[in-house]
Amino acid sequence: MISIIGGGPSGNYLAYLLAKEGSKVNLYEEHDKIGKPIQCTGLLTDSINSFVKIKKEFLVNTLDKARLFGPDGDYTDIKIRKNFVVDRHKFDSHIAEMAVNEGAKFFLNHKFLDCKIKDKITARFKTSKGIKELETDYLIGADGPRSSVGRSVGLVTDKRKYIIALQARMSLKDLNCEKDTFEAFMEKRGFGWVVPENDEIARVGIATAGKNANDYFKDFLKQRCPNKKIVEYQSGLVPIYTPEMKCQKNNVFLVGDAACQVKLSSLDYGEPVLIKKNGFIMTVRIGELVDEEIKKNRKNVIKEGSIDIVKPKDILSYTPDYKSKNFRFYKTNSLIRHPSEEDIYEIIIDRGYRIKVTGEHSVMCVSEDSFTPKKVKDLKIKEDHLLVNFNLPKGNFTDNINIIEWILEEKPDLVENIIILGGKNLLYKKAEDVERKKRRTYWYNDRIPLSLFLSKGIIPNDVKLIYKKKFGREIKIKNIIDLSPELFRLFGYYAAEGTSNGRDVRLCFGKDDLMKGIVDDAINCAKKVFGIEPNKLHKKLNPKTNKDSSYYVIFGGKIVYNLFKNILKSGDKAHNKEVPYIVFNVNNNLKMEFLKAYLLGDGHARFRMPKKRKNWSSDIMAATVSRKLLSDLVLLSFQLDLSPTVQYQKAREHELYGKKIKSKYTYLLSYSKKNDLNKLSDIFGSKKSLLLKYLDKIKEKSIAGLPITLLPDIIEKHKDLFRKEFGQYSHYKTLSYKLLEKIFSKINDNTERIKFMNNLIINRVLVLPIKKINKIKPTSKYVYDLEVNDTNMFVGGVAPIIVHNTHGGIILGMLGAEEVKNSITNNDSYDRRWKKRIGKDLFYSWLMWKVFKKFNDKDYNKLIKDFKNPKIREILGRYNRDFPSQFIFKILYKKPSLIKYGFKLFSRQ
Structure with missing residues (x-):
């Protein structure tokens, strides 16, 4: 039996989560209605959609602008991400209904008094019929900032500090404010606001840690809205987080306003991420990147429990913005490592692209007019689509290599x-x-x-x-070393056939390679590139036939070995091979030299041309056991406007040099599109004529397109245009970008939805359905994450898949609810879970409160003046206010003069 005290959003959401898993859940609410009395503004960020989809039945307004006032009346306007104003009574009731539908039971007019903990927990309630005692296995306090549950077991004491919030509902017309604008007033005594609720009503309030909250509220109302009619008064307390707080004692837990949490989710160690470092585009295994930065900056590592955080100086991450418009490299704010305590999932999408993440990590999906995050555990196979960056930066390195x-x-x-x-x-x-x-x-x-x-x-x-x-x-x-075709062919041969024993570089070729001229070309490349004579050709005998079966080309010694493995990051064994990162940064001709040499060394061409033409097919394939090399080859292919597919299969047992080789899993990279085969047609000279004959008789099929399910309203509105380009399109699953681009160029519509869809088309973002989601073993005892200040997105996996990692008031309570559920399910420490996840954001919120409470009116006036800086306004508007770590350092970087306030005022503590 699980008993939850408190019918607010976090308690109701926890009841829903636990009941959904089959637990017996009772929720006890002190009042006779869920969502009453109202004790907050009901203003939510767009992160709420990760938990509860916004519905018209409880949505009362949408805000997209903030107006910040200083004590002297000066102000600045900031365009903000979409915020939702909800009817708290209806919103809370909706979540409660979700819980009831899953089997949870609600008991109203039940006021929690106290509890005793023995073998079971005995809780006492005051009801309309007198005192009631109930036994339960678990007791969860979602009963607000003063938490009677917390007090009964010593988790909440009189030392806890609060911010007092007072609010009134008033006539919007009398206030003379804009319906889509949130007003914020900052002064020494606290913080005031005006939140338009609808066309008629606004919520006007203050929050202060001072003793004279009522006087401050009266003064604020008199200043902002003198002699205006008040419809309703509301009040509440906001608990102030401290780093040492605890939220679990035995089987008693606190959640919501009684305890705040934030989500920390991660990628598997070996997942490649696309970054720029020292001016070079490269992909790196996220675990290697974070571990290396932590090792280099041990003195500057921030420890938050078991979490390690380091702030990199020169690492940029590739990401779009939420509107799919500005694709570029953004500064990476933090690199994060923490113990792997969750299941790892591999998401496989169409074309075989894939990524490994924890179940709580969010990947980006498409909403009506922007990207939207969705947790891995909430994804649905075939229904949900992931996003892949097809248009990638090319790089422009033209210098020689000075070793x-x-x-x-x-x-x-x-x-x-x-x-x-x-x-x-x-x-x-x-x-x-x-x-x-x-x-x-x-x-x-x-x-x-x-x-x-x-x-x-x-x-x-x-x-x-x-x-x-x-x-x-x-x-x-x-x-x-010149950037020559020979150098990049040598890199390609090494990726296909290379290895090293730490003393030199070795290329191992088969007998067929000798006949194709690859061996001679590799020797000539080494001579021209490094000015050396490779060691003589070594022949390896097949002990079964006693005939030559393979040939080694050995060259370079330790300097070239280090150049390949440690400097250009090419790997040294089959399982850790990579594309040297310099390849991503040169012109397309040199990139193609690398790719063709790799495919010549490790690939083969296949043709299938049966009598039925519809069954014709051809591809150029290569196999590798290195997931990193596979990811690099996909990214390189995208840079060359090629679109390979990926498979993962078990290779058959076979014989090599007379020895039996056991079966093992391998990745297959395959090029089968007409465009791809045309560009690669001269690799296999003996088969080129056959390939061209095949290509002459087939039509190109586009892989870039939008699922038709994303466009029903647009199609309905512009039927004639769609029929002209697609004909009978109703049976299509996907509409190609090539034809959609024609259609959208003729649509005279400047709505956010049309602009967003058009951005997807122009930037060729692949929208691909999920094929499989497999639970897998982690490759390390840690999992990893990185934080990008500007967008909270980055790309990673096999193909650059767009992922996201943050969520955030009411939202924090819902995150806490998830961690209570996880702790009960796994029978482990809730405190460890939520402390792992509160991270930097709660700490920075607490730190900002410590600093701002020492601000005087002069400081706030200066702050508003600084906020008029266009760059600062852009930063503030782009971020989710629930997560200060996403923007606080960015603002200080853009406006260093603000730092002095922090040091000066915080030193007074």
Whole structure:
């Protein structure tokens, strides 16, 4: 038996969650109606849709502008994300109805008195019929800021502090304010507001931590709306969060206003994310990225319980905005790591693209006029669609590679082992300038440690490098590497056939590769690129046939090994292979050299041309066991305007060099679109004519399009246009962007919905249905997240799938409800769960309160003046107010003068 005290949003939502899972749930409410008395403004951010869909029956107004006033009457207007004003009575009742429909029972006029904890919990209630005692296994206090449940078990004491909120409902016409505008008044005593409820009524109120709340309220009403008729008074308390608060004692829990939480959700360790670092576009495994940054910045790691947070300096994440308009790299605010305590799910969408996330993580779906987050656990197969960025930044790196500069950036510990040949004139004018003991080596042999150049601030350019070793052949490598087709073919061969033992680079080719000329090309590439002669061709014998079966090309030594593995991040074994990140940053011709070499080394072409033409098919395929390489190849293909599919299958047992190789799972990358095959047709010369014959007889099919289910109102309004382009379109599942672009260019409609759909089309965002959702094992004991200040979105997975990770007043209570449910279900610590999830946002809310309560009127006037800065207004308007960490540092960065207030005033604490 689970007993919930309090019929507000968090209590009702928790009752719904628990009853839905089959638990026996009783909810006890002190009053005779759910949602009465009203004790808040009923103003919600758009995050509410992640829990309860906004319905007309309780929605009373929508706001999209905030007007912030200072004590002197000066103000600034800010365009904000959509906020909803709800009828709290109807809203709370709606959630209660959801719970009842799942089997929860509600008992009104039941006032909780106290409880005793023994084997079970005995709770006492005051009812219309007298005192009632009830036994329960779990007791949850959702009974507001003073929480009688919390007080009865010592979780809430008289030390808890509160903000007092007073509100009146008044005539909107008398107030002379705009229906779509939320007014906020900031002064030393507290915070005032005007929230339009509808065409006739507005909610006018104040919140203060001071002792004279009634006087402040009267003064505010007199100033903002003198002699106006008050329809109704309302009041409430807001508890002030402190970092040390606890919300569980045995089987007693607090939720909602009694305890606030925020969601922290994450990706699996190995999921690739698209970032820009040091000016280079790259994909990185999110776990490697976060672990590396934490290791480099140990002194600056923020510890919040078991959560590690680090603020990166130079990492940008690729993301769109909510309207699918501005696709670009945004500053990454935080990198986050915490223990993996949730199930991991792999979401697989059409074309085989996929991503691994926790069940609480949100991915982006399409709403009527914007992107909207949806939790993984709430997704429905075939019904929901995920979003994939097809248009990706190309990169514009045109310089040569200076190996020394790249060593300093990516692998500085190599410096002590590098000797420079041909650089003496950069340090000395004549032999006598060199110390006698070192003259022979430094001057006459022209062999000088790289560290000596660097100690004098010199980075050599046109020199050769050798790796210091006690014995064995020295390999001289050119320091300046041209961005040539040969270099990128060599990268492609390495991705397909390469490996390393830590001493050099090895390419392993089969007998067929020798006949195709790949082996000779690889040798010539190594010669031209590095100015070296690769080791002689090594042949490996098949012990079963005693004949040559494979060939090794070995070259480069430790310098080239480190260039491939540690500097350009190419990996060194089949399971950890990657596309060198420089490939994402060069022109398309060089990108194509890489891709063709990879497919030539590891791919093959297939043709199926039976008598029935509709069954014709062809593709170019390659297999890899590296999920990261697969993801990189998909991203590279998108940059080249190619659209491969992905499969995951179990390879058959086979024989290699006379040994049996057990079956294993592998990823298949396949190109089958006409556009793709045309661009790749010259890879397999012997099959090119057959491929072109096939391509000549098929039509291209577009993969980019919108599901017809997203467009019913637009289609109905513009039937003639759709019929002209699509004919009988009713049987289509998806309408291609190519034809939709024609239609939308003729639609003279400037609504947000049309603009959003048009942005999807122009930016070629793939809207792909979910095929499968599989529960899988995590690849690490940690899961990871990153936070992007501007959008709270980033892209990751196999294909750049758009994901989201935050939610946020009433919303916090609902998040808390979910954690109570999870704790009861898993029989683990609720305090650990919610402390893991409150994170930075509750801390920053508390910190801001500590600072702002010391502001005087002069400080607030200055603040409003600073908020007139267009960049600050844009930042404030873009963020969800429930999550201050999303914008507080961004504002301080844009307006450093504000920092002095924080240090000055917080130091008074």
